[in-house]
Amino acid sequence: xxxxxxxxxxxxxxxxxxxxxxxxxxxxxxxxxxxxxxxxxxxxxxxxxxxxxxxxxxxxxxxxxxxxxxxxxxxxxxxxxxxxxxxxxxxxxxxxxxxxxxxxxxxxxxxxxxxxxxxxxxxxxxxxxxxxxxxxxxxxxxxxxxxxxxxxxxxxxxxxxxxxxxxxxxxxxxxxxxxx
Amino acid sequence: xxxxxxxxxxxxxxxxxxxxxxxxxxxxxxxxxxxxxxxxxxxxxxxxxxxxxxxxxxxxxxxxxxxxxxxxxxxxxxxxxxxxxxxxxxxxxxxxxxxxxxxxxxxxxxxxxxxxxxxxxxxxxxxxxxxxxxxxxxxxxxxxxxxxxxxxxxxxxxxxxxxxxxxxxxxxxxxxxxxxxxxxxxxxxxxxxxxxxxxxxxxxxxxxxxxxxxxxxxxxxxxxxxxxxxxxxxxxxxxxxxxxxxxxxxxxxxxxxxxxxxxxxxxxxxxxxxxxxxxxxxxxxxxxxxxxxxxxxxxxxxxxxxxxxxxxxxxxxxxxxxxxxxxxxxxxxxxxxxxxxxxxxxxxxxxxxxxxxxxxxxxxxxxxxxxxxxxxxxxxxxxxxxxxxxxxxxxxxxxxxxxxxxxxxxxxxxxxxxxxxxxxxxxxxxxxxxxxxxxxxxxxxxxxxxxxxxxxxxxxxxxxxxxxxxxxxxxxx
Numbered sequence: 001x002x003x004x005x006x007x008x009x010x011x012x013x014x015x016x017x018x019x020x021x022x023x024x025x026x027x028x029x030x031x032x033x034x035x036x037x038x039x040x041x042x043x044x045x046x047x048x049x050x051x052x053x054x055x056x057x058x059x060x061x062x063x064x065x066x067x068x069x070x071x072x073x074x075x076x077x078x079x080x081x082x083x084x085x086x087x088x089x090x091x092x093x094x095x096x097x098x099x100x101x102x103x104x105x106x107x108x109x110x111x112x113x114x115x116x117x118x119x120x121x122x123x124x125x126x127x128x129x130x131x132x133x134x135x136x137x138x139x140x141x142x143x144x145x146x147x148x149x150x151x152x153x154x155x156x157x158x159x160x161x162x163x164x165x166x167x168x169x170x171x172x173x174x175x176x177x178x179x180x
Numbered sequence: 181x182x183x184x185x186x187x188x189x190x191x192x193x194x195x196x197x198x199x200x201x202x203x204x205x206x207x208x209x210x211x212x213x214x215x216x217x218x219x220x221x222x223x224x225x226x227x228x229x230x231x232x233x234x235x236x237x238x239x240x241x242x243x244x245x246x247x248x249x250x251x252x253x254x255x256x257x258x259x260x261x262x263x264x265x266x267x268x269x270x271x272x273x274x275x276x277x278x279x280x281x282x283x284x285x286x287x288x289x290x291x292x293x294x295x296x297x298x299x300x301x302x303x304x305x306x307x308x309x310x311x312x313x314x315x316x317x318x319x320x321x322x323x324x325x326x327x328x329x330x331x332x333x334x335x336x337x338x339x340x341x342x343x344x345x346x347x348x349x350x351x352x353x354x355x356x357x358x359x360x361x362x363x364x365x366x367x368x369x370x371x372x373x374x375x376x377x378x379x380x381x382x383x384x385x386x387x388x389x390x391x392x393x394x395x396x397x398x399x400x401x402x403x404x405x406x407x408x409x410x411x412x413x414x415x416x417x418x419x420x421x422x423x424x425x426x427x428x429x430x431x432x433x434x435x436x437x438x439x440x441x442x443x444x445x446x447x448x449x450x451x452x453x454x455x456x457x458x459x460x461x462x463x464x465x466x467x468x469x470x471x472x473x474x475x476x477x478x479x480x481x482x483x484x485x486x487x488x489x490x491x492x493x494x495x496x497x498x499x500x501x502x503x504x505x506x507x508x509x510x511x512x513x514x515x516x517x518x519x520x521x522x523x524x525x526x527x528x529x530x531x532x533x534x535x536x537x538x539x540x541x542x543x544x545x546x547x548x549x550x551x552x553x554x555x556x557x558x559x560x561x562x563x564x565x566x567x568x569x570x571x572x573x574x575x576x577x578x579x580x581x582x583x584x585x586x587x588x589x590x591x592x593x594x595x596x597x598x599x600x601x602x603x604x605x606x607x608x609x610x611x612x613x614x615x616x617x618x619x620x621x622x623x624x625x626x627x628x629x630x631x632x633x634x635x636x637x638x639x640x641x642x643x644x645x646x647x648x649x650x651x652x653x654x655x656x657x
Contacts (some may be wrong), residue, residue: 016635016638017635017636017637017638018638018639020638021638024400036399036400036401037399037400038397038398038399038400039398039400039403040207040398040627040630041371041627041628041630041631041636042400042403042404042406042407042631043400043636043638044631044636044637044638044639045638045639046400046403046638047400047404050400050401052400052401052404054408055404055405055407055408055409056405057405057408057409057412058408058412061409061412061416065416075332076343079332079340079341079343080340080342080343080344083340084338084339084340086339086342088342088344088345089344091344095344098343098344099343101346101349101352101353101423101427101430102343102348102349102352104419104423105349105352105353105356105420105423105427106352106356108356108360108416108417108419108420108423109356109359109360111412111416112359112360112363112364112413112416112417113363115408115409115412115413115416116363116366116367116409116413118405118409119367119405119406119408119409120394122405123399123401123402123405123406125394125395125396125402126394126395127394127395128390128395129395130395130397132397133395133397139378140378141378141397141398142211142371142374142375142377142378142379142398142627143207143208143211143375143378144206144207144208144211144630
């Protein structure tokens, strides 16, 4: 505030999923790097239209799962066969078969944590402030509108040419959003 | 707009796939209708359901205090029937939970797009059902203040949990199931919480929904990671849901008791769990779609498909019942044979009939389209299914015990008022949680339903909405 507001980015509103998809293709082909598309639901084919690479969440889930399984196996061996062995029903102190069900559950448990927290980490969430969330019009993104935002920090950004590009793609409403 | 589209001959009406959202509702309408349920004043019918639920929750509180302070001797469990209503209800509630994960995970992997209409409510049902289930083993150990010994935490005796026992596997299975179900549910809620945040008028609502939506903006860079994470969670939950009731069944199958010691138990329990879970989903959603006016989102097609899943799993259960009898005869084991004759003809044969008729015979009515389209009949059958599944667990557990290897200790089990009231009380907990859930959170996955509407398809000029104009609807708060 206090007149210190600096522009954050140019925000263009679209009314259909088809429009935003084509707009995204145009912006991608124009070679922008700091831009994003905001939609009420994941639009099919948008990742390709934006030129996004496959998400890396899988690695986090994989690491979680591997950690879970090894933790389970080592923990059960250590507790039941090493630290305090007790003979129960003549069963072996440690058997990979008996240790499998809890280890399997731990694989899933830590894999699930890995994918949720991996997703949040890659998205840099939770985030309590975002310049777009201050914009009245932008709140329609969770209702039924689609937005394309080009950040002013993008090297290719230009007040006039970017506006022209977004208008040509069919946007009827374009404004510059300010960061406080 | 219509003029620019080439004329394409329409397929005959009977070949058209029924829409998942009726009446060509717009994206905005979906938000307004579903989110609107958790806004404003609660309707009268909500209070009429909530007040009795809270009373039953109070009954549960009273029963828990009474049996913890007195001891579990107040139950009807007597030698030789050492597991009874407590474990019956545990398995029953856990089983009900299975439909939620099946809908959210397995149907997601199978690309059954209709799941979006019902998955949120079914996942909530799962979580609350597992909460009800969790009460029973915690009490069943007798001195529940030692429950923490079940977890691998160092205690004063320096003894670790004994992982060779299936009961220990069960601890891990059920607690993982609960945690992962909550994670999956919460992750699905994040975009919808952002919808609630953007609609919120009061400071408190803005703050609460804002906090839990984690600053979600609907960015496609976020959606990309989100969808991958959702897919992975579905992939992890699928083996989870299959393993949980398998491991519950191992509590029985690993023991040496006739009627329990069989290899058919894991798949048979999973099928039964899904069967009873869909029964409960139908029981909940049929009144809910009417009271909350959600007929356009939970359509007759949804009901029809859920009836078909119920029919399929009910038939699997029927096959398992038949196979148990066949193996009892084919194995030549006299104890096994006696047990199954005792099931069908012994003093508890009324319970056996309450198991077979509701689970095997009644769901066969779902072969008929007329039955699947009649909400009243579907509702009644869904309740019968749950009664039948309760008796299945009763038959397995109580009949398995009451005539053991020593005829001198044979007995006839009867529950006490504490057993009955605790069970009724868990319904209070379940419905209180469910009603609170529908007052504060969107009961349908709004952003997922938006994604299966025709206008969400970007590969058509009007966003897939080829023949119809969609009325736009402003946000109404």
